[in-house]
Amino acid sequence: MGTPTQRRYDAVVIGAGHNGLVNGAYLAKAGLKTLIIERRHLVGGAAITEELHPGFWFTTFSYALSLLRPDIIHELELTKHGFMPLLMPSTFAPMENGDYVLLGQDRNENIKEIARHSRHDADAFEQYEHDITMVCQALKPLLDQVPPNLFSKDPEELVAMSALAQHLRDLEPRVLHNAVRLLTGSAADFLDDYFESDILKGYLSSSSIIGTKVGPRSQGSGLVLLYHNIGEHDGVFGSWAFHKGGNGGFTKVLAKAAQAFGAEIILEAPVGNVITSNGKATGVALEDGTEIEAGVVVSAIDPRRTFLQLVDPRELPNDLVENIQRFRFQGTSAKVNFALDGLPKYPALGDRGDQYRGFTNIGPSIDYLERAYDDAKYGWYSSRPYIDAAIQSTIDPDMAPPGKHVMSCFIQYAPYHLKQSDWDTERNNLGDTVQKTLESFFPGFSDLVLHREVVTPLDIERVVGLSEGNIFAGEFLAPQMFFFRPAPGWNQYRTPIDGYYQCGSGTHPGGCVMGAPGKLASQQILKDLDPSRFGNPGLQSPPADA
Amino acid sequence: MSEKFEYFAIRNAAGMFDSSPLYKYRISGRDAEKYLAGVLARDVRRCRPGRAQYTLWCDDRGFVVEDGVVLRLSQDEFLLTSAEPNLAYFQNLIGYDLVEIEEVTDDVATLAFQGPRSRLILSELAPEMSEIGYFHLVPTKLGGSPVTISRTGFTGDLGYEIWVSSDDAVAVWDTVAEAGQGHGVIPFGQIALLMARIEAGLLLLNTDFESSRFAWNDDHRSTPIELGFGWMFRHIETENRPFIGRHAIRRELADATSRWKLVGLVVDWKEYDHKYNTAGLVPPKDHTPVTEEFMVYTDDYTRVGYATSFMYSPIVQRHIAIARVRPEQSAIGTRVNLEVTINHRYELVGAHVARLPHFNPERKTA
Ligand SMILES: Cc1cc2nc3c(=O)[nH]c(=O)nc-3n(C[C@H](O)[C@H](O)[C@H](O)COP(=O)(O)OP(=O)(O)OC[C@H]3O[C@@H](n4cnc5c(N)ncnc54)[C@H](O)[C@@H]3O)c2cc1C
Numbered sequence: 001m002g003t004p005t006q007r008r009y010d011a012v013v014i015g016a017g018h019n020g021l022v023n024g025a026y027l028a029k030a031g032l033k034t035l036i037i038e039r040r041h042l043v044g045g046a047a048i049t050e051e052l053h054p055g056f057w058f059t060t061f062s063y064a065l066s067l068l069r070p071d072i073i074h075e076l077e078l079t080k081h082g083f084m085p086l087l088m089p090s091t092f093a094p095m096e097n098g099d100y101v102l103l104g105q106d107r108n109e110n111i112k113e114i115a116r117h118s119r120h121d122a123d124a125f126e127q128y129e130h131d132i133t134m135v136c137q138a139l140k141p142l143l144d145q146v147p148p149n150l151f152s153k154d155p156e157e158l159v160a161m162s163a164l165a166q167h168l169r170d171l172e173p174r175v176l177h178n179a180v181r182l183l184t185g186s187a188a189d190f191l192d193d194y195f196e197s198d199i200l201k202g203y204l205s206s207s208s209i210i211g212t213k214v215g216p217r218s219q220g221s222g223l224v225l226l227y228h229n230i231g232e233h234d235g236v237f238g239s240w241a242f243h244k245g246g247n248g249g250f251t252k253v254l255a256k257a258a259q260a261f262g263a264e265i266i267l268e269a270p271v272g273n274v275i276t277s278n279g280k281a282t283g284v285a286l287e288d289g290t291e292i293e294a295g296v297v298v299s300a301i302d303p304r305r306t307f308l309q310l311v312d313p314r315e316l317p318n319d320l321v322e323n324i325q326r327f328r329f330q331g332t333s334a335k336v337n338f339a340l341d342g343l344p345k346y347p348a349l350g351d352r353g354d355q356y357r358g359f360t361n362i363g364p365s366i367d368y369l370e371r372a373y374d375d376a377k378y379g380w381y382s383s384r385p386y387i388d389a390a391i392q393s394t395i396d397p398d399m400a401p402p403g404k405h406v407m408s409c410f411i412q413y414a415p416y417h418l419k420q421s422d423w424d425t426e427r428n429n430l431g432d433t434v435q436k437t438l439e440s441f442f443p444g445f446s447d448l449v450l451h452r453e454v455v456t457p458l459d460i461e462r463v464v465g466l467s468e469g470n471i472f473a474g475e476f477l478a479p480q481m482f483f484f485r486p487a488p489g490w491n492q493y494r495t496p497i498d499g500y501y502q503c504g505s506g507t508h509p510g511g512c513v514m515g516a517p518g519k520l521a522s523q524q525i526l527k528d529l530d531p532s533r534f535g536n537p538g539l540q541s542p543p544a545d546a
Numbered sequence: 547m548s549e550k551f552e553y554f555a556i557r558n559a560a561g562m563f564d565s566s567p568l569y570k571y572r573i574s575g576r577d578a579e580k581y582l583a584g585v586l587a588r589d590v591r592r593c594r595p596g597r598a599q600y601t602l603w604c605d606d607r608g609f610v611v612e613d614g615v616v617l618r619l620s621q622d623e624f625l626l627t628s629a630e631p632n633l634a635y636f637q638n639l640i641g642y643d644l645v646e647i648e649e650v651t652d653d654v655a656t657l658a659f660q661g662p663r664s665r666l667i668l669s670e671l672a673p674e675m676s677e678i679g680y681f682h683l684v685p686t687k688l689g690g691s692p693v694t695i696s697r698t699g700f701t702g703d704l705g706y707e708i709w710v711s712s713d714d715a716v717a718v719w720d721t722v723a724e725a726g727q728g729h730g731v732i733p734f735g736q737i738a739l740l741m742a743r744i745e746a747g748l749l750l751l752n753t754d755f756e757s758s759r760f761a762w763n764d765d766h767r768s769t770p771i772e773l774g775f776g777w778m779f780r781h782i783e784t785e786n787r788p789f790i791g792r793h794a795i796r797r798e799l800a801d802a803t804s805r806w807k808l809v810g811l812v813v814d815w816k817e818y819d820h821k822y823n824t825a826g827l828v829p830p831k832d833h834t835p836v837t838e839e840f841m842v843y844t845d846d847y848t849r850v851g852y853a854t855s856f857m858y859s860p861i862v863q864r865h866i867a868i869a870r871v872r873p874e875q876s877a878i879g880t881r882v883n884l885e886v887t888i889n890h891r892y893e894l895v896g897a898h899v900a901r902l903p904h905f906n907p908e909r910k911t912a
Contacts (some may be wrong), residue, residue, distance in 0.1 A: 027809050062618060068814070070819070070863075071815075073863050074815050074816075074863070074864075078863075079861065079862055079863050083863065084557070084558065084861060085860070086554050087548065087550045087554055089548045089550070089551040099676070103641070104547030104548065105550070105551070106548070133828065137823075137826075137828055141823075232829045234826075234833075234860060235829055235830055235831025235832070235858070236831075237828065244558060357551070394730075395554070395558075395724060395730070396558060396727050396730070397558075397559050397663065401728075402727070402728030402729055403728035404728075404826075432675070520599065533725035544568070
């Protein structure tokens with residue numbers, strides 16, 4: 001398992017997270033003899049599903065799918081290998097007073113449901129969705145292109161820059177303005193322009209904090225909100241799905257696709273370092289000393305490890321090293337996963353259980369979220385955390401035994417750096433805090449718990465390798481996006497070392513189970529290898545079906 | 547509840563659908579087999595007791611009247627389903643055969659139980675059904691009620707249909723629903739059914755074809771071969787079986803006079819997305835089946851067919867269609883164009899001819 005079949009490959013990819021798998025699959029599809037090397041005993045990285053309690057399958061980390069670029073599904077022929085994004089038909093937002101908002105697939109019912117809280121907001125909701133969708137549609141092309149290098153004088157880059165400027169100029173002023181307001185402002189300000197009810201603002205602003213050390217009132221939270229809405233699952237912006245078998249089910253599909261194109265995957269084979277010679281990558285050395293030669297080496301892990309661990313930073317330009325050193329990780333998210341004996345009860349809904357077929361959002365107001373953030377600002381986890389819960393077994397019966405359930409809870413805030421304690425000490429207390437919060441919304445919750453697994457930012461770092469447990473391999477802050485992800489001048493998947501590339505979530509567009517970094521990096525690599533054959537990835541390729 | 551969610555129950559758990567409104571005829575008597583062999587286009591003599599057959603009946607000009615499933619309950623007893631009333635039509639064809647045709651539409655209820663978990667759940671209630679093969683049937687009991695379970699359905703997935711006396715129908719529904727608890731089993735409706743059947747390449751009367759009895763002219767009629775059922779007539783030269791439409795079908799086969807060939811179409815996703823994006827629109831990916839016709843053209847704008855069912859398939863992740871094209875265009879992989887409207891203008895998007903079914907999981911027949 002841990003031994004490659006050859007000594008020499010055209011390309012080796014370090015890390016079999018979803019981006020490494022996507023990248024390796026594209027390289028193999030283009031005909032390169034490709035090896036994907038994974039440190040752990042399974043592929044998927046942050047997107048795995050594990051049987052942590054007999055019969056109960058947990059999405060240990062990442063749990064839902066939306067941002068995956070549709071072209072990857074087609075180009076890698078994923079449906080052949082079992083790609084199956086299951087619909088989440090509802091969203092449930094409990095309130096502290098026992099009321100709730102429950103949205104489903106029926107537009108008229110949704111209008112009525114929101115009108116229960118505010119008639120004004122029922123209308124505003126439609127306007128808001130439309131406005132956000134317009135912005136997403138306008139910015140979507142940026143997700144599918146290698147971003148231009150702002151600092152390059154290369155004529156090709158100048159053309160790309162002016163194409164970008166032209167694209168923005170062509171937008172309707174209102175759309176461009178909304179985009180800027182979102183990319184630079186706070187989610188709270190943006191939402192205040194539309195809504196009056198706390199619950200709606202709380203629910204909608206929840207996606208403005210995911211994975212990021214900002215509160216909904218922080219400038220910059222708008223960007224996170226936008227990012228979480230730009231996924232285009234089945235043609236609907238902002239729509240999320242549970243892949244069959246969780247996100248681990250998805251990465252298994254990816255691995256099969258990569259193998260079908262001829263890529264080889266080895267497990268339990270941590271890479272120690274990239275081997276370089278005269279400023280050029282020539283292969284990798286595994287921690288056990290095995291050396292594998294390759295003309296192309298791709299790091300699918302985060303920028304800190306890509307630049308400071310896998311290679312000797314002294315071989316790199318000083319400004320790059322400095323920029324990577326100050327690249328913000330500061331993970332603030334945790335997971336608490338439960339095996340449950342039955343569905344939680346929400347008193348206002350009696351015996352109903354269908355409200356759990358999507359996300360259950362414990363973030364009833366902007367104040368609630370902002371207070372949860374306050375704790376984190378001062379180095380502690382939230383006493384009443386934001387919880388994004390998902391009971392995947394209500395949709396995919398294979399996740400738990402009949403009548404039993406798995407509940408994945410994404411938690412904020414849980415800052416990586418704790419003041420005057422550490423996560424090994426606080427792990428269980430965090431679990432208790434989360435459980436207590438859930439108990440306050442779902443009386444009797446604790447009696448249902450058969451098993452509990454707490455995943456702190458430290459665990460994310462230790463297990464997946466994501467520095468400081470940042471779920472996106474680097475914060476979603478404007479100075480760390482697009483032209484600057486992961487560092488000014490190094491946003492095109494190359495590195496200063498010839499033949500050494502980067503394709504993890506720390507590159508453009510960023511984290512989430514999206515695949516775009518892996519795919520765009522493969523285009524760049526192929527173009528560098530043979531520009532005449534693989535063309536210019538910065539421009540839209542002409543349509544032609546596979 | 548959303549039809550797409552119901553659809554996923556069919557593809558990932560199991561769903562329950564009340565198929566009772568199907569018309570059902572019990573055909574029995576010494577000459578039942580002979581009668582049906584002459585009325586139905588597919589040779590029912592090859593259907594042994596305990597088996598079922600998908601079948602068609604045609605008029606004397608070789609045009610399809612309707613389709614249905616025939617269950618052979620015993621040597622001399624059959625149950626035949628149809629989407630529309632056919633009693634008078636069938637009775638008029640009895641002649642001197644010793645056969646009795648009784649409409650049992652209201653007496654027999656049909657519960658379709660479809661999806662990957664259906665076998666597991668049903669076999670807990672009736673272990674003897676767990677082994678039955680595709681298009682086989684077995685008499686058994688569910689929660690005390692006598693039923694016949696057939697491994698048939700309209701979803702193209704692993705699935706069963708439960709045939710039960712109407713008096714026991716509600717009890718059997720409840721028994722199955724109860725057994726399905728915790729397995730993600732939910733009832734599903736018409737739209738989810740239609741989604742599944744388009745993926746499965748199963749034809750729908752008055753959508754993909756019309757009954758020759760009620761068609762206004764031959765443009766609205768289809769032959770079995772045009773609908774892709776040529777395989778039903780593999781033995782037509784040797785079987786020496788008189789049946790309605792035989793001569794016309796033989797002639798059509800011999801002279802290759804079919805006007806159409808029924809095929810699957812898969813839309814070129816890149817071109818589709820590109821056309822909509824350039825028009826400033828989010829490319830719609832609506833799973834709701836569209837039954838209006840879409841014209842099919844070659845690249846030089848010659849009309850070569852029309853699509854009769856169209857949808858975005860959540861499992862194929864493409865827009866797919868059931869269409870008929872000229873035989874010359876019917877080879878798998880042939881590029882054609884589908885006419886859609888974008889910003890209120892007709893636009894062509896590329897598509898290619900694909901094998902039906904669009905989705906065909908191993909478990910369906912395994
Ligand atoms: C708790 C949590 C919840 C999340 N929830 C969601 C969600 O619901 N939806 C969503 O879209 N996104 C979610 N995300 C974000 C998303 O999962 C990640 O952004 C994404 O999975 C990262 O993928 P990647 O391929 O870039 O890197 P990773 O998944 O981090 O993969 C890197 C791989 O490299 C391996 N590796 C590391 N070092 C070495 C080495 N030296 N040698 C060999 N291999 C090595 C690691 O073991 C790992 O498998 C979540 C993330 C976390 C942590």
